[in-house]
Structure formats: C-alpha cells, structure tokens
Amino acid sequence: MTTAMNDGRQADTERRRTRVQAAIKAARRDGTPLTAAAVARAAGIDRSFLYRHRDLLDALHCAEREPAGPGPGVPAVTRASLQADLANANARASRLAARVQQLESRLSRHLGEQAWHSSGLGPPTDVADLRDAITRLEQTNTELKRTLEDCQGELDAARAANRDLTRALNQRG
Numbered sequence: 430m431t432t433a434m435n436d437g438r439q440a441d442t443e444r445r446r447t448r449v450q451a452a453i454k455a456a457r458r459d460g461t462p463l464t465a466a467a468v469a470r471a472a473g474i475d476r477s478f479l480y481r482h483r484d485l486l487d488a489l490h491c492a493e494r495e496p497a498g499p500g501p502g503v504p505a506v507t508r509a510s511l512q513a514d515l516a517n518a519n520a521r522a523s524r525l526a527a528r529v530q531q532l533e534s535r536l537s538r539h540l541g542e543q544a545w546h547s548s549g550l551g552p553p554t555d556v557a558d559l560r561d562a563i564t565r566l567e568q569t570n571t572e573l574k575r576t577l578e579d580c581q582g583e584l585d586a587a588r589a590a591n592r593d594l595t596r597a598l599n600q601r602g
Contacts, residue, residue: 448472449485453492463493 452471456463468489469476479486
C-alpha cells in the first residue's frame, strides 16, 4: 500500500513538473513575465513547489536570463544584435556626455560673466558712451588751458603796464 501511495505521489510530482516546464516554455514563447508567481499560476501549482524543486527554479532563472525566442513577426535577438545595440547606446551616451560638458561650460561662462558684472568689478556696459565723454572732456580741458594761458598773458601785460604807470607817476611827482 505504501508503494502505491509513493508511486501516486511521484506520478503527481512528475505531472506538476511537466506542467511547470510547459508553462516556462509557453511564457518564453508568448513573452509573458518569467516570474515564480506567474509560472506557478500558469502551471496550476503552488509557488512552494518551485522552491522545493531547485532544478525547476534554476530552469526558470535560466529562461529569464536568455533572450526571448522570435515570436510571430518578431525578429530574433542575437548576441551580435545585442552587442550592436550596446555599442550604439555607448556611443550615444558618449555624445550626450560631451554635449552636457559643453553646456555646463557655456553655463559656467555665462554665470561667471553675470557675477562679474553684478559685482561692479567688470567694465560698464556703456563703454562707448564713456569714451566719447572722455574725448569731449579732454577737448574742453585743452581749450580751457589755452584760454587760461591767454588770460595769464593778458594779466601779466596788465600788471607790467600798471607797474610802468605807477613808476611814471612816482617819477613826476
């Protein structure tokens, strides 16, 4: 009797194992998630059955890691195509990193210029107007110096004439 019970239990275990393997194959073929819960649900077993049978759990994990087989209208994924995708992604990441570095540099320069101007240390924004004002003031200064020299000459002449007149008055008198 024990043998019959053991045989029945072993037959039930084999049926469950077969259903689990079929569920793994179906999930790979259909592209459904390969998780212990999904496979157990599809096979009509409890998840603990998978965890008690390590070989089934290992088969599930291996199926998760392997690329899915081609379905209807889906091209096959090969190692070469995955490597090409990886190379393209790396090249794009390099281009994006270079672009980010370029944008960071531009932003840094722009913020630096803004800080320089707002601190008052940078040149004023109306430099051309200030240069024109300097030129006008230099011309006015030159004219005023010439006028001052003329006035100084006239003053010296008036003083000399005043001395001569004072001397002439003193001699007559």
